[in-house]
Amino acid sequence: xxxxxxxxxxxxxxxxxxxxxxxxxxQPGIAGYLMSREPEAEQVGFIEAPSSAGALARLQMAGGEFxxxxxxxxxxxxxxxxxxxxxxxxxxxxxxxxxxxIVECRIEPLEDGYIGTIDMPLPRLxxxxxxxxxxxxxxxTVVHMPGISHIIFPSALIPALSEPAAERALxxxxxxIKAEACGLLLLDEEASHLxxxxxxxxxxxLVWEHGCASGSAAVAAYLAYKxxxxxxxxxRQPGGTIRxxxxxxxxxxxxxxxxxxxFKTKKLIDTGPV
Numbered sequence: 001x002x003x004x005x006x007x008x009x010x011x012x013x014x015x016x017x018x019x020x021x022x023x024x025x026x027q028p029g030i031a032g033y034l035m036s037r038e039p040e041a042e043q044v045g046f047i048e049a050p051s052s053a054g055a056l057a058r059l060q061m062a063g064g065e066f067x068x069x070x071x072x073x074x075x076x077x078x079x080x081x082x083x084x085x086x087x088x089x090x091x092x093x094x095x096x097x098x099x100x101x102i103v104e105c106r107i108e109p110l111e112d113g114y115i116g117t118i119d120m121p122l123p124r125l126x127x128x129x130x131x132x133x134x135x136x137x138x139x140x141t142v143v144h145m146p147g148i149s150h151i152i153f154p155s156a157l158i159p160a161l162s163e164p165a166a167e168r169a170l171x172x173x174x175x176x177i178k179a180e181a182c183g184l185l186l187l188d189e190e191a192s193h194l195x196x197x198x199x200x201x202x203x204x205x206l207v208w209e210h211g212c213a214s215g216s217a218a219v220a221a222y223l224a225y226k227x228x229x230x231x232x233x234x235x236r237q238p239g240g241t242i243r244x245x246x247x248x249x250x251x252x253x254x255x256x257x258x259x260x261x262x263f264k265t266k267k268l269i270d271t272g273p274v
Contacts, residue, residue, distance in 0.1 A: 003030065007038070008073035010116075010261035012210025012239015014040045015070045017059075017077065019047050024060070026274070028202045031062035031155035033203060033274045042207045045070040050095045055102050058095035059197035063181040063200035065147030066098025066263035068213030068257045069238075072116030075105035076261050079114065113262030120217040120255045121146045126225045131176070133169045141225075142177065148198075149179035150218035155188040167206055169198050185215050192219045194219060194235040212241025213257050221252055 007020045016038060019055050021032050031044035045067065048058040061067050075092035082090050085224070089108040096103050106117040125144040130137050131151070136207070141152045151173060153161070166184055174182035181247050186195040196212035200204070220247045224246035231246045239261035240260065247254035 001030075001274065003034070003269050003271055005034065005044075005267070006077060006266045007041070007264040008070075008076070008261050009113075009264050010069035010073050010211065010213070011138065011139070011242055011259050012235065013069045013212065014038070014042050014210070014264075015067075015073050016041050016044045017047055017074055021048070022046050022216055027062050028059065030271060030273050031115050031203050033271050034269070035203070042209050043067060043070060043205075044203075045074065045244065051096055051128055052102055053138055054168065055095045055220070057092050058097075060097045061147070062095050062203050063147065064202075065181045065200075066096055066121050066145065066214060068118050068120055068217065069211065069259060069261065071096050071103065071105055071118055072107075072213070072259055073261045073263075075107050075116055075118075076263065078112040079107040079109070081082070087156055094267055098145070100197065110260070115258065115260050117256060117258040118213075122252055123218070124256055125223050126221065127174075130202065131169070131173050133165065141222055143221050144177075144179070145218060147179070148181040148183060148214050149177045150183040150185050150215055152185050152219065152222050153178075155193075161186065161209070166197055170197055171206070173202065174199050183218070185212075185219060187219060188267055189223075192235055194237050196237065208238075210244055211237045211259065213242060214257060216242040216244040216259075217246075217255050218259050219248035220257075221255055225246040225254055236252065 045058045049057040108115040170184040181200045184197040196209045196215040245260040
């Protein structure tokens with residue numbers, strides 16, 4: 001199968017967007033193959049025809065989750081069809097897996113990329129659960145979002161949690177949560193620093209992401225939930241900074257992220273009988 005895909009760099013969270021139509025049942029296998037061929041890639045999305053009249057395209061992530069970084073990248077790709085000039089934003093309507101209806105992404109062109117702002121799906125549930133690591137129990141907040149659940153792990157609990165221990169924990173804990181995708185968010189709240197680890201069982205990918213949009217949104221939701229007030233945070237991550245905002249009264253009613261993305265290159269590849 002000949003696959004055409006574009007590579008984007010949203011805050012270091014290298015994203016492959018497949019433009020060749022791929023049946024849903026084959027997407028996890030194709031995604032796994034592409035990630036094995038592109039060592040820097042952290043996730044794969046598939047561009048599909050939308051079912052809503054007002055959407056320009058549909059983004060279907062390999063794990064079925066909602067991904068703000070990939071959506072911003074697709075919006076940036078589609079924005080290229082417009083006569084854009086620096087500082088003049090355009091609104092790109094999309095369908096995105098994990099979200100109902102049309103999602104609007106505001107794209108503002110830069111000299112070397114785009115700034116994208118997008119509303120994120122609201123959490124389905126925020127709860128406290130007890131998880132065990134090396135025989136010790138930790139009461140951690142889980143932010144359940146459409147298609148992905150994020151476990152907030154404050155760095156103060158284990159300041160030097162090793163990567164192998166975190167990876168082992170996330171794989172074990174994901175079997176308890178049973179989400180399509182699961183994230184472990186190592187959060188230094190005082191320094192506004194986030195290190196995200198994401199596991200997608202269907203693809204078999206376990207990735208230390210350089211920048212996680214849904215994880216950033218989950219942190220903003222967690223902070224708003226904890227304080228029962230609005231939260232607006234700029235989270236420094238290995239690949240750069242993502243701004244996340246949550247608005248809350250009795251509950252969270254608005255959640256958005258703002259991140260930078262840039263087109264890198266476009267490729268053709270023969271996947272063979274994948």
